[in-house]
Amino acid sequence: MKSEARKKQNKTFIRDIIILLISLSVAVVLISFFPQKRPRFMEVSWNFLIEMIAILPAVMILMGLFVVFVPKDEIVKHLGKTSGLKGVSLALFFGALPTGPLYVAFPLAGMLIKKGARISNIIIFLSAWACIKIPQEMMELQFLGFKFMAARLVLTIIFVIIMGRISEALMEWTEKRT
Amino acid sequence: MNSTAIFINIFSLFVLLVVFFKDRQKTKQALKVAVQSFFNILPTVLIIIVLIGLMLTFVSSSEISTIIGEQSGLRGVLIVALFGSVMHIPALLAFPLAASVLENGASIVAVAVFITTLTMIGLLTLPLEIKELGKKMALLRNGLSFVFAVIIALIMGSIL
Numbered sequence: 001m002k003s004e005a006r007k008k009q010n011k012t013f014i015r016d017i018i019i020l021l022i023s024l025s026v027a028v029v030l031i032s033f034f035p036q037k038r039p040r041f042m043e044v045s046w047n048f049l050i051e052m053i054a055i056l057p058a059v060m061i062l063m064g065l066f067v068v069f070v071p072k073d074e075i076v077k078h079l080g081k082t083s084g085l086k087g088v089s090l091a092l093f094f095g096a097l098p099t100g101p102l103y104v105a106f107p108l109a110g111m112l113i114k115k116g117a118r119i120s121n122i123i124i125f126l127s128a129w130a131c132i133k134i135p136q137e138m139m140e141l142q143f144l145g146f147k148f149m150a151a152r153l154v155l156t157i158i159f160v161i162i163m164g165r166i167s168e169a170l171m172e173w174t175e176k177r178t
Numbered sequence: 179m180n181s182t183a184i185f186i187n188i189f190s191l192f193v194l195l196v197v198f199f200k201d202r203q204k205t206k207q208a209l210k211v212a213v214q215s216f217f218n219i220l221p222t223v224l225i226i227i228v229l230i231g232l233m234l235t236f237v238s239s240s241e242i243s244t245i246i247g248e249q250s251g252l253r254g255v256l257i258v259a260l261f262g263s264v265m266h267i268p269a270l271l272a273f274p275l276a277a278s279v280l281e282n283g284a285s286i287v288a289v290a291v292f293i294t295t296l297t298m299i300g301l302l303t304l305p306l307e308i309k310e311l312g313k314k315m316a317l318l319r320n321g322l323s324f325v326f327a328v329i330i331a332l333i334m335g336s337i338l
């Protein structure tokens with residue numbers, strides 16, 4: 001099981017390297033056709049590289065820490081039984097913890113459904129997981145500034161809660177009809 | 179290094195120190211995960227940097243602005259939203275990409291809708307989502323996310 005996951009990871013890594021080589025060669029060809037554009041290209045790429053390197057290791061360390069220190073069954077245990085305002089806050093909180101990409105959360109959500117957790121909380125949990133993860137907010141702060149980050153964060157929290165309620169109502173409504 | 183980067187580094191270092199004194203073994207394991215994911219994401223980081231460099235060098239601000247700027251209207255926003263739903267790049271890397279187009283003529287609405295659809299909607303992972311959540315809930319979640327991503331972006335455009 002584990003070796004299979006690793007194999008898949010190696011495959012995506014090789015694919016990424018190939019895409020990188022292709023885009024680098026495209027860049028080299030284009031720049032050699034338009035040599036006057038070279039300084040601009042170097043400056044833009046260099047600035048973004050520096051900005052990334054300044055923050056990426058810190059973000060990765062934080063993600064690594066949470067992956068190891070917050071066991072996934074703990075999340076299911078807590079979310080499965082809470083409801084009300086506490087349920088909503090817990091769903092937002094666990095979703096925001098930096099513990100991997102969205103497809104890691106689907107099996108967790110599946111387990112939560114089986115455990116009888118509220119649909120609205122599962123939707124809130126998934127959306128928070130997708131959209132308001134702590135490392136993402138850090139990158140957003142770094143690249144888009146505080147105002148943009150804060151505005152999107154607050155709006156997303158509000159609408160994700162509304163979305164959870166709408167989904168739940170629609171799911172229950174369609175169930176009653178069949 | 180700007181102040182945000184310094185703040186984030188100090189914050190991570192602080193958390194790292196706290197957990198190190200709590201559990202050294204687990205912290206070591208976490209650092210291993212961190213190093214591995216850093217190298218996993220590195221090629222994609224470089225791809226994005228090359229693409230940003232090329233885009234900002236060869237596509238002018240006025241061209242970016244006609245496609246995804248203020249005057250592109252709701253149609254422009256919907257096109258960006260579709261684009262964000264279909265694309266599959268690590269969410270962390272959406273932010274430098276978004277910043278580069280925002281500085282060069284893209285509207286706030288377009289950038290916000292791109293980030294939100296990219297993170298919330300995954301066509302590539304939809305089969306897995308259907309398997310785990312059932313068809314109804316998976317489609318409902320993705321569909322509603324699309325609608326709300328557009329609403330969030332439009333509000334952001336009007337307040338920022």
